[in-house]
Amino acid sequence: MSAKITLDKDTKQKLDDYRTSATLTGEQIVFKTFPKKLQDFVDSTSNPQSPFHLSNASHSTDATVYPTPSTTEPDSKKRKLDSGAVKNGVAACSSNDIQHAKHPGMMLSNKHMIAVHETLKRECEILVDLCDKVKLWINLSMPNGDNFGVQIQEDCLSELHRSQETALNLRDAARQDYLTRAKICTKVMKYPFVEDYALSLKEHDERQLFMARQQLHDLRSVYAVLTDILHKNIDKIRSPKGNNSGTMY
Known part of the structure; x- marks a missing residue:
């Protein structure tokens, strides 16, 4: 009969260090990063200096058809x-x-909306990355067996996964905007004397800026829900074995 293979002392120590590092990172995100992101989003779009402020819509659209260089x-x-x-x-x-x-002919893209989309994409990517780190922490803290504490951890993992899906869907807004805008631009180029096509382009850009601001609010809501759920169930997340009674908040 072959001998059982076990971890050597050095490898076990590295795994323990990795688990400890993941725990510290996860708790730092839950208690420091998530609340800070939530606070950063609260009043950011109401400032006229913010790129998400609707006042930027009036001067960001150029419906001119330029000669090809x-x-x-x-x-x-x-x-x-x-x-x-x-x-x-x-x-x-x-x-x-x-x-x-x-x-x-040539039509210029909306440079302001490009910058807005880049900001949104970056925030979505940050949210996905933060959720991955918290999910790693929770997965590594799961004990063997099936008890109530583990169920709470799994529910929290499901909420983190839903948050990532929301962020990925919001990140796709830029692609959809560019495709729709390109179709309107082709109409403007084909019928340059039909003013309604140029007006529809301006309305489209204004709507996209409004939607981008709303998407930023959606990200804030995601952070709010995650912060609330994780904080209320933090004891069950940290020590699932010692929490075999009660329900998830």
């Missing part, structure tokens, strides 16, 4: 591309080739 590619390269040069079995084409474009 001239290309600076060498004539020899243009001739090769026009002749249908083939590379690795695929016809080569210029990424900025507008020779055969149906509407070769």
Whole structure:
């Protein structure tokens, strides 16, 4: 019969240190980072200096159709591309080739909304990362067996997972905005004398800024719910074996 394999002393010490580090990180996030993020979001959008303030919508949209900038590619390269040069079995084409474009004009993106989306994406990524660290702490503190304390931990993990899904869905808002805006821009380029298309672009940008502010409020709500649930059940999260009575708050 083969001997049982066990952890050597050095490896066991490293695992214990990792578990201790995960615990300290998790508790730091629950008691310091989550409340701070909650406080940071409270009045951030009501300040006129905030990029999320609706006053920015009036001057951030440019519905002008500009002439396409001239290309600076060498004539020899243009001739090769026009002749249908083939590379690795695929016809080569210029990424900025507008020779055969149906509407070769150019419209500028909304730089203000790009910055707003980048801020939202960064906040969503931060939330996902923080939840991952708290989930690791809770998973490592789970004891063997099935008792009430473990059930509380699993419920908290489910709430953390739902929070991550919310953050990932909010992060996708930028892609949806760019796609919808591009469709409106093509209408403006195709029918530059129809003022309603230009107005619809301005209304779209204003709506997106309003939605971005609302999404920031949604993130604040996520932090509020997580902070409340984790703080109320912190004893059961820390010591699930000693909490076999009561219910989850």
